[in-house]
Amino acid sequence: MLALPAAGLVTTAVAAGCSTALPTSAIKPPANLPSARTAARTETELIARYDAAIASHPGLAGLLTGLRAHHTQHLAALVALVPALSTAGPSAAATRAVATGAARPPGATAPPADDSPAARASALAALAAAERTAAGAHRAISLTTTTELAPLLASLYAAESCHADLLGLGAAG
Amino acid sequence: MVATSRPTVQAVTAAPLSPLGVTALSTLLAVEHAAVYGTSAAGGALAPLGAPAADARALAYAAYAAHLRLRDQLTALLLAAGAQPPAALPAYTLPISPGTVHGALTLLAELDDRSAAAAYAAVAAVGGGTRELVADTLSQAAVRAQRARLTAGTSPPTAATAFPGRP
Numbered sequence: 001m002l003a004l005p006a007a008g009l010v011t012t013a014v015a016a017g018c019s020t021a022l023p024t025s026a027i028k029p030p031a032n033l034p035s036a037r038t039a040a041r042t043e044t045e046l047i048a049r050y051d052a053a054i055a056s057h058p059g060l061a062g063l064l065t066g067l068r069a070h071h072t073q074h075l076a077a078l079v080a081l082v083p084a085l086s087t088a089g090p091s092a093a094a095t096r097a098v099a100t101g102a103a104r105p106p107g108a109t110a111p112p113a114d115d116s117p118a119a120r121a122s123a124l125a126a127l128a129a130a131e132r133t134a135a136g137a138h139r140a141i142s143l144t145t146t147t148e149l150a151p152l153l154a155s156l157y158a159a160e161s162c163h164a165d166l167l168g169l170g171a172a173g
Numbered sequence: 174m175v176a177t178s179r180p181t182v183q184a185v186t187a188a189p190l191s192p193l194g195v196t197a198l199s200t201l202l203a204v205e206h207a208a209v210y211g212t213s214a215a216g217g218a219l220a221p222l223g224a225p226a227a228d229a230r231a232l233a234y235a236a237y238a239a240h241l242r243l244r245d246q247l248t249a250l251l252l253a254a255g256a257q258p259p260a261a262l263p264a265y266t267l268p269i270s271p272g273t274v275h276g277a278l279t280l281l282a283e284l285d286d287r288s289a290a291a292a293y294a295a296v297a298a299v300g301g302g303t304r305e306l307v308a309d310t311l312s313q314a315a316v317r318a319q320r321a322r323l324t325a326g327t328s329p330p331t332a333a334t335a336f337p338g339r340p
């Protein structure tokens with residue numbers, strides 16, 4: 001899976017006529033690409049969850065739109081740090097689509113579902129649980145990844161922990 | 174039981190520290206000394222304010238306990254690595270006066286934001302169990318700062334920050 005983007009980059013580099021004195025980083029995928037890709041996937045999935053929740057519960061849009069915006073910023077920060085994310089790998093298209101706001105989850109056009117207070121509370125609780133899971137995933141990566149990526153992942157761990165806390169308070173009323 | 178004057182490290186295996194790691198943890202410890210002082214001042218200022226200050230008092234106490242624990246853990250880590258941990262100053266200038274409930278909550282948020290920033294800066298400088306401590310510090314400080322902002326009346330999406338700790 002990693003070989004494909006590497007081969008693609010080499011081909012591009014050779015075709016551009018710079019086959020000599022290429023920095024190694026331009027040929028090999030960066031060491032932190034798998035970590036960054038996992039983190040980007042986590043963010044993309046969270047954004048899809050927010051889109052579905054906002055579509056079902058318009059009354060929660062004020063809160064949820066603000067938190068969703070953090071996740072698009074997280075994705076953009078990952079791409080800024082590991083540019084190979086946006087040019088390589090199967091999730092690149094999805095990452096780009098979400099980052100530019102082009103992605104629309106299937107549920108977004110469906111008529112609003114049960115928007116009762118109880119349904120809203122359970123939607124907030126479900127999002128809180130998803131944020132907590134994401135926080136744990138980011139934490140795990142931050143402990144083992146490169147020194148370049150670790151601070152950002154630790155910050156994303158903190159951000160998702162904050163979101164989980166906020167949503168948990170909202171779900172409790 | 175033999176009494177020991179040195180704080181013990183809880184759940185953190187003392188890993189070898191690089192010079193960068195020593196500097197980063199020392200900076201974080203200096204921030205924690207100030208946070209222990211500041212959260213204690215906030216708690217003291219809130220003590221006579223009665224029932225309306227109850228939530229803020231609970232936050233101040235929780236923050237004080239957390240910063241005290243972290244101060245001891247960092248001191249023990251630095252001693253174990255053969256470094257000289259920075260001592261607390263006799264007093265600190267508080268960035269915000271805790272004389273009102275709102276002021277105390279704003280001070281608590283500010284102290285935890287500073288703690289989160291110092292933890293963020295230390296992440297890349299340490300590894301192993303020490304990085305775990307630093308990453309958890311960043312997350313817990315960010316959550317406490319957010320709770321303080323919420324309790325101070327900041328609207329929920331504004332109380333959350335996209336990149337806690339990041340400059």
